[in-house]
Amino acid sequence: xxxxxxxxxxxxxxxxxxxxxxxxxxxxxxxxxxxxxxxxxxxxxxxxxxxxxxxxxxxxxxxxxxxxxxxxxxxxxxxxxxxxxxxxxxxxxxxxxxxxxxxxxxxxxxxxxxxxxxxxxxxxxxxxxxxxxxxxxxxxxxxxxxxxxxxxxxxxxxxxxxxxxxxxxxxxxxxxxxxxxxxxxxxxxxxxxxxxxxxxxxxxxxxxxxxxxxxxxxxxxxxxxxxxxxxxxxxxxxxxxxxxxxxxxxxxxxxxxxxxxxxxxxxxxxxxxxxxxxxxxxxxxxxxxxxxxxxxxxxxxxxxxxxxxxxxxxxxxxxxxxxxxxxxxxxxxxxxxxxxxxxxxxxxxxxxxxxxxxxxxxxxxxxxxxx
Amino acid sequence: xxxxxxxxxxxxxxxxxxxxxxxxxxxxxxxxxxxxxxxxxxxxxxxxxxxxxxxxxxxxxxxxxxxxxxxxxxxxxxxxxxxxxxxxxxxxxxxxxxxxxxxxxxxxxxxxxxxxxxxxxxxxxxxxxxxxxxxxxxxxxxxxxxxxxxxxxxxxxxxxxxxxxxxxxxxxxxxxxxxxxxxxxxxxxxxxxxxxxxxxxxxxxxxxxxxxxxxxxxxxxxxxxxxxxxxxxxxxxxxxxxxxxxxxxxxxxxxxxxxxxxxxxxxxxxxxxxxxxxxxxxxxxxxxxxxxxxxxxxxxxxxxxxxxx
Numbered sequence: 001x002x003x004x005x006x007x008x009x010x011x012x013x014x015x016x017x018x019x020x021x022x023x024x025x026x027x028x029x030x031x032x033x034x035x036x037x038x039x040x041x042x043x044x045x046x047x048x049x050x051x052x053x054x055x056x057x058x059x060x061x062x063x064x065x066x067x068x069x070x071x072x073x074x075x076x077x078x079x080x081x082x083x084x085x086x087x088x089x090x091x092x093x094x095x096x097x098x099x100x101x102x103x104x105x106x107x108x109x110x111x112x113x114x115x116x117x118x119x120x121x122x123x124x125x126x127x128x129x130x131x132x133x134x135x136x137x138x139x140x141x142x143x144x145x146x147x148x149x150x151x152x153x154x155x156x157x158x159x160x161x162x163x164x165x166x167x168x169x170x171x172x173x174x175x176x177x178x179x180x181x182x183x184x185x186x187x188x189x190x191x192x193x194x195x196x197x198x199x200x201x202x203x204x205x206x207x208x209x210x211x212x213x214x215x216x217x218x219x220x221x222x223x224x225x226x227x228x229x230x231x232x233x234x235x236x237x238x239x240x241x242x243x244x245x246x247x248x249x250x251x252x253x254x255x256x257x258x259x260x261x262x263x264x265x266x267x268x269x270x271x272x273x274x275x276x277x278x279x280x281x282x283x284x285x286x287x288x289x290x291x292x293x294x295x296x297x298x299x300x301x302x303x304x305x306x307x308x309x310x311x312x313x314x315x316x317x318x319x320x321x322x323x324x325x326x327x328x329x330x331x332x333x334x335x336x337x338x339x340x341x342x343x344x345x346x347x348x349x350x351x352x353x354x355x356x357x358x359x360x361x362x363x364x365x366x367x368x369x370x371x
Numbered sequence: 372x373x374x375x376x377x378x379x380x381x382x383x384x385x386x387x388x389x390x391x392x393x394x395x396x397x398x399x400x401x402x403x404x405x406x407x408x409x410x411x412x413x414x415x416x417x418x419x420x421x422x423x424x425x426x427x428x429x430x431x432x433x434x435x436x437x438x439x440x441x442x443x444x445x446x447x448x449x450x451x452x453x454x455x456x457x458x459x460x461x462x463x464x465x466x467x468x469x470x471x472x473x474x475x476x477x478x479x480x481x482x483x484x485x486x487x488x489x490x491x492x493x494x495x496x497x498x499x500x501x502x503x504x505x506x507x508x509x510x511x512x513x514x515x516x517x518x519x520x521x522x523x524x525x526x527x528x529x530x531x532x533x534x535x536x537x538x539x540x541x542x543x544x545x546x547x548x549x550x551x552x553x554x555x556x557x558x559x560x561x562x563x564x565x566x567x568x569x570x571x572x573x574x575x576x577x578x579x580x581x582x583x584x585x586x587x588x589x590x591x592x593x594x595x596x597x598x599x600x601x602x603x604x605x606x607x608x609x610x611x612x613x614x615x616x617x618x619x620x621x622x623x624x625x626x627x628x629x630x631x632x633x634x635x636x637x638x639x640x641x642x643x644x645x646x647x648x649x650x651x652x653x654x655x656x657x658x659x660x661x662x663x664x665x666x667x668x669x670x671x672x673x674x675x676x677x678x679x680x
Contacts (some may be wrong), residue, residue, distance in 0.1 A: 049654070052573050073579035086575035089592040099578035334430070 003028045003063060003186035004049060005156055010057030011210075013305050019044050019210045026154075026188060026202070031180050034190045035197040036207035036233070042190045043158055045207070049188060050079050052140040063153050075154075078147035084139045086131040086146075093127040096145040117145040118180070137168045141175070148183065155180075157189040161196065173199055176216050194234050199223070204290065206230045228364040231286045231357055237320060239286045240330045242267070243361065246281040253277055255285060255358075262327035267351070268303050273358045276367045284366065286357035289320070292332035293350040294343065307349045314340050323349060372483040429674075431647075438651035451635035452610075454628060459609040461545055467605055469553040473597060474560030475586060479671060481635075493554025501551075505619035508547045509534065534620060537628040544620060544629070563597035564590060598678040603671055603679050607664035610656045632656050 004026040011019035019041040026032045028127055034042040047053040049060055051072035061069050067075050078099070087355040093114050094101075100110045105238050131139055140160060147369055157176070161169045177200055180187055191197055196205050198218045206213045206221065206229070214226040218282075219261045225231035231239045244255035244267060253269040267285060269277075278284070296302055307330065311322040321332040321343055332349060358367040387394055392659070401481045413428070418438055418591040442448045473493060480486040511517050512533040533539045567590065575585050614633035621629035632652055640649025664679070672678035 050573075072577045075577075077575045077577065079574065081570045081574055083568060083570055085568065085570040087589065087592070089595070098575070098580075098588075102575070102578055102580040102584050146574075146578070150599055182549060218414065 002026060002061070003030070003263075004188065005064075005314070006045070006058065008058035009045065009047060009055060011041070011053060011061060012056040017056075017210065018049070022207075022217065024174050024205060024212065024214055026186055029184045029186055031187045031189065031202045032201060032205060033191060033197040033201035033203075034205045035194055035205055036189055036213075038192060040207040041210040042192075042205075042207045046156055046158055046188060046190045046307075049075075050077055051075050051152075052079075064190075076152050077154045077156055078150045078152040079158065080140075080143045080147050080160045081154040082162050084131070084143040088131055088144055091130055092123055092134070092142050092145075095131065095142050096123075096149050099146060099150045107147060113149045114145075117149045120148065120182070121145050121175075132346075135168075136164050137172055140164065140172055144176070144179065147181070148161055148185075149246050151185075153186065155185050155187040157187065160189075161191070161193075169193075169196075176200060177319040195236060199236065204234075206233060208233075224366070225357065226366055228284050228286065228359040228366075229357065231366075235288055237289050237331050237333065239288050239344070239357070240292070241359070242285045242325065242328050242330065243289070244276045244283050246301050248280060249275075249277050249279065252308060255283060256295055257285075257326040257328060259326040262324070263306075265305050265326045267305065267356075268353050269358055270354055270356055273367050277358070282361035284359040284361050284364070286359060287330070287351060287355060289331045289333035291352055291355040292330065293352070294321070294332060294334050294346055296350040301354055302350050302352050304348050304350050306347060309346060312340065312343055319343060321346075325349070386452065415650065415654055418654045420647055422650075424646070431602040434647075438647050439655065441648060442651055442655065445542040447630070448632075448635055450627070451630045451632050455610050455612050455633075456543055457628075458544065458612050458631060461541060461607070462548065463605055465545055466549045467555065467602065469549055470556035471560050471594075473553055473557040474564055474594075475590060477561060478564045478590065479555065479586070481581065490554070493557070495554075496551045497555035501613075501616045502619060503549055504547060505616060508543060509619065510630045535622065535624045537625045540625045540629045542563050544617070548616070558576065559601060560594055561595060563594040567593045578599070595675065599671050599675055599677045600679060603664060604665040607660050609663055610660050 002025040004024070006022050006024040009019060009022040010017060015368065022041075022045055024032070034045060036042050037333075046052055048055050051070065055068050058323070062075055062077065062155055075149050083119045090098065096117055100113060105113075118127055118315065121144060123138070123141055123145055124141075126134060126138060131142065131179045134142065140163075143160065144148065160176075161172050164172060173196055176189075180200075184276070189196075189200060200299050201218055203215060204218055204221050205215045208229050214221055214230045216224075223233055225234065225239075228241060232241060243258040245258065246269075247256045247266065248254040252271065255269055257265050257267055260263075269285070293302070304352055305325055307323040307325050309321060310329070313320040313322070317336060318333055319336045319340060321334060323330050323332060330349070335344075337343065359365060360367055408618055412619055417428060417431070418435055419435060420428070421437075422428070422431045437607045477490055480489065499507075512531075514520050514530050514532050519533070526529055531539065533543055571589050571593070573583055575589055580588065610632065612631040612633060613632065614637055617629060617631055617634050618637065621634070633656075636649045636652050639645045639652065668678050668680065
């Protein structure tokens, strides 16, 4: 039995449909991350699970129980909000205890639960402080304390780390992962940050325009994106997508890169894509920046292609090389050589054919995964 | 010490040179304050003089605290002062909490239309002139044609001469004031409620709080700083009761409970031309008001960390 099950869930505001028929099964103890750009419907979907938004269509079940018409308090879920939602007039202990107090639990039980949560989250020294006297990370831990103290069936996280700086976000990410490992509670986590999604999730749900684009493990999504949107959304920097037209399908499929006012180039495509392609089909050829090589010998598996360098961004051990192939931008993520400036002189990039992804330009759907 | 003062003026000079446009914008307000609030304070010296309009302020002889002594020996002034405190105190008890209750009730209304309608209804009386409100009250409570007395007589009860009986004055005054101002005063609290993050309520809903619990545990504590500020301001006005409305409603028969310091000042100063005594009464009031605000602010800062300054 799934811990949380969404069947054809729809959300409408008047005539405007913002979430279209979302289906999702979250298994017991699983950590599922809903990820997508702003306005894609991920928070709305989470809020429907929490009961904070009415469900316009479809069903939501928690622990096998249909909860469409069940009040948030009776769904046995706890939620952590982006802005922490801490009560400014209550101290840390009172904030953590809030959910238990309103449920009229016994004082001894509340005290013990608060102590335990505070110990787990390293909040014991701060129990008497007000939220205003805490750092962002501490506030977020209090918000999590308030959730875990209730021992719910499901944790819901609505972009809980968005208000933190980059360093704290990395720390808190690890803490959330540790917490999930320790407690094993089913969790649904919403974020627009694909790194958070990749690092935290057992499974990722990529959403766009109110629809689920793909569901899978982080590596499945990274290696076999179902469409150009997923391909370009996951990965940093995102996957390069070159507009091209299929010129040959037999034996070794090839495509001509659409030249934006520059000399065109022919690109060999993975053999596995040949059967699914048709002549003159408009496609998007995807290549992850970390798979683009510089200074490698051309071979049957690696093709060399002329490129002009626009910009070099050294990141330390790695560098981002912004180049153009047939006038179209392509970013390469490569190991920084001793003399980084030499990268500006390169005139050719090496592209491993097997690493290429092919998407139909019109529908965006993958024509093949890489070999 | 001298270095500190020199340093201060040096910094001020630098600020003036750098931000002269901002200081220029501030100038009209500063002038207004000086001309209309500080300059008239010059007249306060009348309270310490045997003032005669013919001799002028400068020509009138100083009498020290004589006017204050006269005032404190005057039973009518003492009565007026006690009436002021009583009316304000009753207002504080009954009229102060009502706008808070109203604001919370508006906030709890689910229907947007219902909320707008009821808000308009309770805001409206504020925009009616006190003269008209007094007229309405006099008509409503008229012993012969007033609705209240018609109802009383239809219930076979005795007619009541509300506005001529001292024991009814405060009820009528405070009641009609509440009707006139409670709705409008609720705007401040509604604004404070609007400033509470909706996620606090959402989080509480998920945690299992009922609407009643949310009101007590979230809404009220979150607007407490606003309530305290409004309370301090109200305490500062404890010795001030608007005299227009009193003058419109009271009559010699109700002086016992209706005469307040401002009406006393009006009668003594303007009608009785005892300007020195009236000024002393006004100054006495102002000093007490200042002391009350100061004390309330100090207490509030200690108890709740919220204060006006």
